[in-house]
Amino acid sequence: MDFSEINARGIVLLGCGKMGGAMLAGWLDGGLDPVAATVIDPKPSDWLRGTGVALNTDLPAAPAVTLIAVKPQMMGEALPALKALSDTLFVSVAAGTPIAAFESTFGADARIVRAMPNTPAAIGRGITAIVGNGGATAADLDLAEGFLSAVGTVVRLEGEDQMDAVTGLSGSGPAYVFHLIEALRDAGVAQGLPEALALDLARATVAGSGALAMTGEDPGQLRVNVTSPNGTTQAGLEVLMPELPDLMVRTVAAAADRSRELRG
Template identity: 80%
Template sequence: MDFEDVNARGLVLLGCGKMGSAMLAGWLERGLSAAAVTVIDPAPSAWLRGTGVALNTALPDAPALALIAVKPQMMDAALPALRALTNTLFVTVAAGTPIAAYEAALGDIRLVRAMPNTPAAVGRGITAIVGNAAATAADLDTAETFLAAVGEVVRLDHEDQMDAVTGLSGSGPAYVFHMIEAMAAAGEAQGLAPDLALRLARATVAGAGKLAMTGEDPAQLRVNVTSPGGTTQAGLEVLMPALPDLMAQTVAAAADRSRELRA
């Protein structure tokens, strides 16, 4: 299934907040027709109203794709609107709601569960996907095609891995943002003006991230910038003994909380 198929049969978007809007914008840029899209959202943004999609109208009987992008606490009230859809691939980007919950609410469906992260809003996200038992290889290919509009896509072997994904890449942007805060504060402590320290910290993390995406081993990238006996080595001698265990605890805490929320 591709954009041409979806243009012919239609797409339903349940919820169009930040994540739903980012995905819709990516799809429209890639050739999805606004006329093929029906959005259900109680408070559509001005941007959404200007796209030309159908808003809060009757749904097509058998759209090719239905994307669920509502907050977990709204799920029980929102899902019944999709019960009448037939021969539709369901894709959910809602955090914390397991596949079984969708099957209980919607019956015998083909479903792909996805976990994107917030850089999807600027087309630089990474999304992990896993299908239910009814989802075919072609369904996973379709989900990957559409989710790639906002960044990279990886496939999981089983749904239980979603908790680890949540702890690492789902929550991970917040860890990086906090690191920027901490780096800027450290720069201030060394005598830099606050705005300059923040600018340096932001650019350093963004630039290092771009280098990391070249595919070279991160350990080698670290070695490349570390001169023996130099300033970077002095800093790493403080950071490296503490960071691995702290990061392991951080990701584990987020993953454990994900497991608690779906229990």
């Protein structure tokens, strides 16, 4: 991404925990000038202190972007500090906080993009879904996509009503995959493998399969490619396939429903 506009006008980061920190690291690696960034964080890490960004100081009057990365329960206390900003694009990565909540604080004409990243962003392999409000222009969405791509892939939603489903699928999804790794490890142990070896096999199997899936080939075809007729994989799939699809539907639905409840 070309950071020239942001370097000239500045960027504000409200909150620099795991997600905010991952994004800041990606921007700095991608060409963001540390002096262009102002970070507000009550408990800055040693890493953050060493980046050279402006920390817990006066905000620029009209930064190009203001990223809101605080926990939803901290919104009421944190957002008033941003009210004085003008001509800025507000981007929120706070789960469960709708665009309307920001419009009520910053005004209906504010330019707002809501984003839902996931934790693989910490290693630059995340996926982030974005949607803008009525005030956000095509250029605003391009800008948001540009700097959010520093931590992975970015996709655009047709409407904010899709955000709960995104939360249930990709936002919460890494936890489902981590639990799959745990379950594969335990299944290997049950078949007589040492725990450490079973964990190595489970981790590598999931990571390698994920990388193969990212080549673009249909996952159903990839599954077929591994499955010899009447072989070992088919025997395992005959146990897994009758139960997994419905289980995943219910899992994602439960997370999406909870997202709707938290939104109110």
